Amino acid sequence: MDKDPQGLLDSSLMASGPASRSEDEESLAGQKRSSSQALGAIPKRRSSSRFIKRKKFDDELVESSLAKSSTRAKGATGVEPGRCSGSEPSSSEKKKVSKALNTPVPPSPAPAPGLTKRMKKSKQPLQVTKDLGRWKPADDLLLINAVLQTNDLTSVHLGVKFSCRFTLREVQERWYALLYDPVISKLACQAMRQLHPEAIAAIQSKALFSKAEEQLLSKVGSASQPSLETFQDLLHRHPDAFYLSRTAKALQSHWQLMKQYYLLEDQTVQPLPKGDQVLNFSDAEDLIDDSKLKDMRDEVLEHELTVADRRQKREIRQLEQELHKWQVLVDSITGMSSPDFDNQTLAVLRGRMVRYLMRSREITLGRATKDNQIDVDLSLEGPAWKISRKQGVIKLKNNGDFFIANEGRRPIYIDGRPVLCGSKWRLSNNSVVEIASLRFVFLINQDLITLIRAEAAKITPQ
Numbered sequence: 001m002d003k004d005p006q007g008l009l010d011s012s013l014m015a016s017g018p019a020s021r022s023e024d025e026e027s028l029a030g031q032k033r034s035s036s037q038a039l040g041a042i043p044k045r046r047s048s049s050r051f052i053k054r055k056k057f058d059d060e061l062v063e064s065s066l067a068k069s070s071t072r073a074k075g076a077t078g079v080e081p082g083r084c085s086g087s088e089p090s091s092s093e094k095k096k097v098s099k100a101l102n103t104p105v106p107p108s109p110a111p112a113p114g115l116t117k118r119m120k121k122s123k124q125p126l127q128v129t130k131d132l133g134r135w136k137p138a139d140d141l142l143l144i145n146a147v148l149q150t151n152d153l154t155s156v157h158l159g160v161k162f163s164c165r166f167t168l169r170e171v172q173e174r175w176y177a178l179l180y181d182p183v184i185s186k187l188a189c190q191a192m193r194q195l196h197p198e199a200i201a202a203i204q205s206k207a208l209f210s211k212a213e214e215q216l217l218s219k220v221g222s223a224s225q226p227s228l229e230t231f232q233d234l235l236h237r238h239p240d241a242f243y244l245s246r247t248a249k250a251l252q253s254h255w256q257l258m259k260q261y262y263l264l265e266d267q268t269v270q271p272l273p274k275g276d277q278v279l280n281f282s283d284a285e286d287l288i289d290d291s292k293l294k295d296m297r298d299e300v301l302e303h304e305l306t307v308a309d310r311r312q313k314r315e316i317r318q319l320e321q322e323l324h325k326w327q328v329l330v331d332s333i334t335g336m337s338s339p340d341f342d343n344q345t346l347a348v349l350r351g352r353m354v355r356y357l358m359r360s361r362e363i364t365l366g367r368a369t370k371d372n373q374i375d376v377d378l379s380l381e382g383p384a385w386k387i388s389r390k391q392g393v394i395k396l397k398n399n400g401d402f403f404i405a406n407e408g409r410r411p412i413y414i415d416g417r418p419v420l421c422g423s424k425w426r427l428s429n430n431s432v433v434e435i436a437s438l439r440f441v442f443l444i445n446q447d448l449i450t451l452i453r454a455e456a457a458k459i460t461p462q
Contacts, residue, residue: 135174136163137191138203145207147175149243159208204245209254212241214263217255222264228252321373341445346396348443349433351381356440358394365435366391366408378438386410386436394427400453402427402444410436 139162146156153175157168166174177184195203209217216238220226231251235242242251262269341348349356356363356376368377372389379387388408395403405424406412412419413434419425427433429444 134164135188137188137195138199139163139166140174140178140188141192141195141200141203142206143171143175144178145204149208149210155208160206201245204243205247205250207243207245210243213243213246214254214258216241217251217258218263218265220255220264222259222267226252226255231255341443341448343448345445346448347394347402347427347445349376349394349440350443351438351440353382354380358396361396363394364390364392365394378435381438381440384436384438387438391435396452398456400449400456402442404433 142160142162143156146160147153150156150159153172154168157166157171178188179185216234220230220234228248231248234251235246235248258264259267344359345357346361347358349358360375363375365376365378366372366374366389367379367384367387368374369389374390378384378391388410391406391408391410392412393405393407395405397403403424403426404412404414404419406419406421409421411421412425413432414425414427415432417425427442427444429442429446431442433440433442
């Protein structure tokens with residue numbers, strides 16, 4: 001009749017299980033009622049069940065975070081222990097938890113010392129990249145190629161043209177940083193990998209020549225005239241000695257440069273003279289044979305110079321021909337004009353702008369053109385498009401009288417009297433001559449005319 005003690009224990013637990021669970025639920029309900037009675041003075045906050053809600057401002061975020069922290073502290077004494085008993089949270093509590101996770105938490109003003117150390121360590125590479133701004137990726141690639149070619153930082157500093165001017169110390173420090181500083185070398189390699197292939201090819205074409213390359217180029221004779229095929233054959237015969245980006249054109253240009261500076265094997269540099277026999281520039285210029293200098297003639301330039309010289313000579317000849325014909329003196333702008341008469345002026349035809357001097361016994365009036373040259377150009381006085389190219393002629397007779405003959409189509413007015421084409425009229429002192437609305441005053445040099453009349457009276461028999 002004995003029963004297993006383990007079986008008795010299990011049956012008692014199964015019998016008491018529902019009763020104990022109901023007691024726990026009653027105790028939880030009582031705790032909830034007491035907490036709700038204690039918090040009855042606080043109004044219940046309404047919250048929307050929608051997923052999209054209005055954004056909160058900064059002050060609202062701070063207030064909501066403070067309120068939630070206070071409710072959490074209160075719930076730690078009253079509500080939270082009931083949750084640890086194994087009961088599942090309700091749907092309203094799940095909503096509150098998800099809402100608390102979605103709301104952003106304001107940053108704390110003073111971070112922990114461990115975080116500050118971590119932040120300083122993360123900022124160090126950024127500071128390094130900021131300091132490396134002067135050295136471009138192209139400069140790093142130029143530096144690496146040049147050092148691999150020459151193995152001499154001094155030669156690199158003198159022979160390589162970087163994007164900006166670097167001192168020898170800066171070049172040395174950069175090379176040592178690329179070798180031994182892991183951060184700088186990593187950043188430089190990443191930047192060089194991002195270069196365009198054309199930029200890389202251009203940088204490689206500027207690589208310095210090594211001693212082995214110059215030694216092979218110096219074997220080409222200076223007296224010979226090597227072509228591109230010669231240097232192409234040199235590249236094929238020595239592929240290991242030359243840099244991978246070398247071309248026949250680059251080798252030819254470098255060979256010409258070496259020949260210019262007497263660096264080939266069959267060339268010798270003349271030593272400087274010793275003592276006082278130092279050759280100066282003028283002595284060296286005297287030693288140059290002008291016949292050996294090549295005279296590069298430019299036929300187009302010579303033709304242009306010849307045409308310009310011919311044009312200038314024609315203009316000079318035309319001016320020389322007009323000097324003895326034109327007898328015009330233009331009044332200066334200030335109004336200070338020279339005297340009207342001199343020992344050679346017979347008469348003056350004075351206008352508003354210019355004065356025409358008559359120094360020969362016969363002068364022609366009209367409008368000058370390229371094909372027609374006359375003594376007195378009336379277009380200098382004003383608009384003369386209505387005047388004929390040869391309008392009239394003024395003559396001095398042996399007895400000292402002046403006459404004007406009209407040879408143009410328009411009439412000439414002398415003191416208001418018209419002189420038609422083919423007619424002539426005697427001019428006296430202060431006569432007004434009007435030709436196509438241009439007015440002039442004819443003035444006679446009385447002293448010179450008196451002498452001319454006296455000479456004429458002596459010559460004519462009484």
